[in-house]
Amino acid sequence: MKRSNLLLNSLLAALVLSAGTVARADEPAKAPAAPAAEENLPAAKDIYEKYLSAIGGKDKLKAITSRQMVMTVEIPAAGIKGNVSMFQIPPAKAYSETELPGMGKFMQGSDGEIAWDSNPMSGARILTGKERETFMRGMRFDSEWNYEAQYKEMKTIKTETIGDKTAYVVEMVSSEGNKETRLFDKETGLLLASRATAQTQMGEIPTETLFDDYREVNGIKMSFKQTAKMMGNEMKTTVEKAEFNAEIPAAKFELPADIKALKEKADKPASDAPAEKQTEQPTEKK
Numbered sequence: 001m002k003r004s005n006l007l008l009n010s011l012l013a014a015l016v017l018s019a020g021t022v023a024r025a026d027e028p029a030k031a032p033a034a035p036a037a038e039e040n041l042p043a044a045k046d047i048y049e050k051y052l053s054a055i056g057g058k059d060k061l062k063a064i065t066s067r068q069m070v071m072t073v074e075i076p077a078a079g080i081k082g083n084v085s086m087f088q089i090p091p092a093k094a095y096s097e098t099e100l101p102g103m104g105k106f107m108q109g110s111d112g113e114i115a116w117d118s119n120p121m122s123g124a125r126i127l128t129g130k131e132r133e134t135f136m137r138g139m140r141f142d143s144e145w146n147y148e149a150q151y152k153e154m155k156t157i158k159t160e161t162i163g164d165k166t167a168y169v170v171e172m173v174s175s176e177g178n179k180e181t182r183l184f185d186k187e188t189g190l191l192l193a194s195r196a197t198a199q200t201q202m203g204e205i206p207t208e209t210l211f212d213d214y215r216e217v218n219g220i221k222m223s224f225k226q227t228a229k230m231m232g233n234e235m236k237t238t239v240e241k242a243e244f245n246a247e248i249p250a251a252k253f254e255l256p257a258d259i260k261a262l263k264e265k266a267d268k269p270a271s272d273a274p275a276e277k278q279t280e281q282p283t284e285k286k
Helices: 002-019 044-054 058-062 129-139 257-267
Strands: 067-075 080-089 093-100 104-111 115-119 123-126 151-162 165-174 179-185 191-200 203-217 220-230 233-244
Touching (some): 044 165
Antiparallel strands (some): 067 080, 067 233, 093 104, 115 123
């Protein structure tokens, strides 16, 4: 599902940036020529509604009370492979951890208000600004079916070929002003690809994710294989197990100790800070 894939892309961005030597800069991409106007393109809303029907319908999406998945993630060029566990409950609580042999544990999450990241390379962080906005929007459980409240603009711009499939290309602008492009299969309505800009601690990074191997889980179709392209790297993700509506302990979404410490430090009034010791000036003798 697209919402949980946003969490995965955010996690992969942290993984690539933290790995340091993994990321490599390719030649800057040339700006594509403006596409020629195509006639008789369906409205973006109609395309999105077809997508919702294709994956199971709004009623089934609204009935989801939790999501949990186990996945494998791999960056072939760097020889990196690990396991990912993800958990989500409404309205916007999430937790994910990625175990990478030789590198350690990469964690991300939200208690519904505070979004955070913690890994062996960059330490613990509380996400702020656009990075937090993007993360939290992705974690909202209603963002898949309640799309009109999440996006202020949707526009069908052209068709494009992906492999042996023809896709409608839809440009979307979120309520925060972030742009995203989604490509929907012209025949089935399923999401084939997504292009966006990841908000990271090192700035904005263009990303593209391809979706494949759709399977049904609890009456809802979801992609079991994704290939993400970021900073010249290709990252492959395979869902090993997916489950909806299973009970997840509330403790899973509590802030870790290092994040709590950061929050307490940020919340501490300036007046509570210890006063600097004043150096006593010698009295001038008369």
